[in-house]
Every structure is written in C-alpha cells, then in structure tokens.
Amino acid sequence: MSESSHHHVLTVNAGSSSLRLSTHALASNPHCVTEVHLTPAPTPDPSVLREYLKQHALPTPALVMHRVVHGGEKLREPGWIDAAVEAEIERLKGLAPLHNGVGLQWIRVAREAFPEIPQAGSYDTAFYAQLPAVASHYAVPFEMRERYGLRRYGFHGLAHQSMLASLRDAGNADTHRRVISLQLGAGCSITAIDHGWPVETSMGFSPLEGLMMATRCGDLDPAAVLYLMDEAGFSPAELGWILNESSGLRGISGQSGDMKALLESGTERAELAIGVFCHRIRHYLGAYLGVLGGADAILFGGGIGEQAPEVRARVLDQFNWAGIVLDTARNRSAPPGTTSPIHADDSPVEIWVTPTDEEGVMAHDAHQLWQQAKHVSRSEGDPT
16 A cells, blocks of 8 residues: 555544544544535435535545444454454444444445445544453443453543543643543543543443433433333333433433523423533542542533533532632633633643544544555565
8 A cells, every 4th residue: 555645534423413524634643634514414325425525526535434433342443344343343233223333334335435445443432442440340240241241341432532632732741641531412421531541431331321411311220221121111122212312401301402402491491401411420520530539631522512611610610629620701712613721720620622523533543554554565565
C-alpha cells in the first residue's frame, strides 16, 4: 500500500437515529476534509455513500472506517473487517440492539458500494479492554463470565478518547492525571480516567447500564425486570424495547427524550425527568471522585454536555467541597463546538466543555492500520 496526499479515509458512524459521514486525510494528524450529519438516518443503501462522495467531489476512499459499538471479548482494538469479524459483530447484536445491527448493515452497504476497498472498524468497547478486574467483574458466579462473557465492557470509548485528546491539546497534560469525562447526549456515560487509562465507567454489559439517557433507563434493579416478566407477562423482547426505546427522559416526562425541549417545557413531569437525570450524574460523579481519590479535570461533552449550561450547573452544584468550582458566567457563555474552560480561576479542579470527535479518533485508527499494512507489504517485498 502506498500513501500520497490524495489518500483519504471515509468514516461511517452509524448511530441509533443518525448517520455521520466524514472524509479525513490519511495522515498521522488527520484533518477533516468534509462531513455530513444525517438525521434521521437514511435507510442503509450504497447510493447514500456514493452520493456523499459525488456531492463533495471526493474520490473513492483508500479505505472505509466504521464505528462499531460492541466488540465484545474478541474485538479489542481497531482492525480490518473480514468475514470472521463481521460474524462476531453480528453475534453481538443482541447486546447493543440499537447500534450493532445498523452498523453491520452499513458495513455490508459499504462493501457493495466499494467492493475493492478495504474496510476496518473502530470499537467503542476497545478503550475499556484493560478495565481493572475489580471494575469489570459482576458479582455473579465466576463461571458465568467465562462461559457467557458476562462482564462490564464499557461503551462510548471513542467519545471519551476524543474528549481526553481535546483536554491534552488545550493544556498541560501532566496536570491532568485524574480525569472524569461525561458524554451526555442521546446516550450518556461517565468514565474515570487515571494517567490516560479508564479505571471505571458507567456502561456495562450493554449500553443500557449506568446513567439515565434520552430513552434508555440506565441502572435498574434486575428484580424489577424479573417481576415484570413474571407478574405482568412482558416478554424479553417487549421489555428490551421499553427499557431501550421508551424509558429515560422520554419515559419519565411522557413528552420527549430531547433535553432542550424538556428545559423549555416547564411541566411538572419534565422537571422531574431533568431532576432525575442530573441526580444520577451527581451520584456517579461523587462515586468516581472516590475511585480516583479526587479529580484534576471534569469534562462535559455530547449534545447535552455541550449545549445545556443549566444541566452542567445542576450537576456540579455543591461540589465545592471537592474543589470543583464552576464559573457561572463562563458556563453560560461557553460556545458548543469548542474546548472551553468553565471553572472559576480559584477552582482546584478544572472544568471543561469539550466537543466530541469520534470521527477524528476513527481517522487516527485508520492511519495506524494503513501504516501497519504498508510495513507488512514492504517486508513481504511488495514495491508499493
């Protein structure tokens, strides 16, 4: 494989309700050439990818990089997608029902659109592959972990990696040993990071665990699920839909999973939904301060994290005892899409609003794979 200035990677980031397509230069510091965010997501079809390239006068990419939410035990680092990898992604569909299935559809669509172009995957779970055993184990019979892969995997890894990179670019990385990053959007998660490595995170076996989200319930006593199956007669499929699609902000408010709409609503149930949402984040934030023994920086990212200063203020209210002091004016004026400090000048803990750039992380992964493939080709005597 050769590399020149015209080589690009097409990143395909298929979410539960949207599709992000972007093109980056294949370089060690990949810059974005162009991107689109399609909401709602179009039906997976090769024409979508071809039309994107046509509209932006882009050449056929050198490779296609996909975001895959659940990589399980086997897919623990970025890599090329072959038949075996595709089969593993499909096997894991039930653990990430809102994401892995649609991601797999776009992998197959991209292969149809560009049959000669290699495809690769960046896995949301990969960032947490080395999560400490005390954080990854569930307190169930040990054999269940071994037989069924029943463990805490962690998700939103690309987003948290991106936020951490933004913090490093904005300041002195040596002062940011203990970082707590909050990815707050349609899906929500919080991660405790020590010296650049996650030591705890809120999502677990699936993206359903942890914080309350737009339509996902987050933490729920498993006895409640058993009760609803036994006493109310709900099937696993029905409960899966309820807990993933009609709970969270939408379920409590009875109105919407959109935080902006709820903040503007003023209804009692909307206020309750916002209150529960912020309370659950505070619960985890306090716990992670204990896990890390304090914090050097708190990061807010995602649609809510970047665009809802009222939520940030509610989450951090009365955390002064932990050295977390918010600057009200900076918090209100922090522009979305930029890395902005919102802590008071005398705050021992820094607080930042950071944009998430999953596609940038994917493009970096693509460059690493491209370089590895070049090295292999040269070592095997391929003159390219």
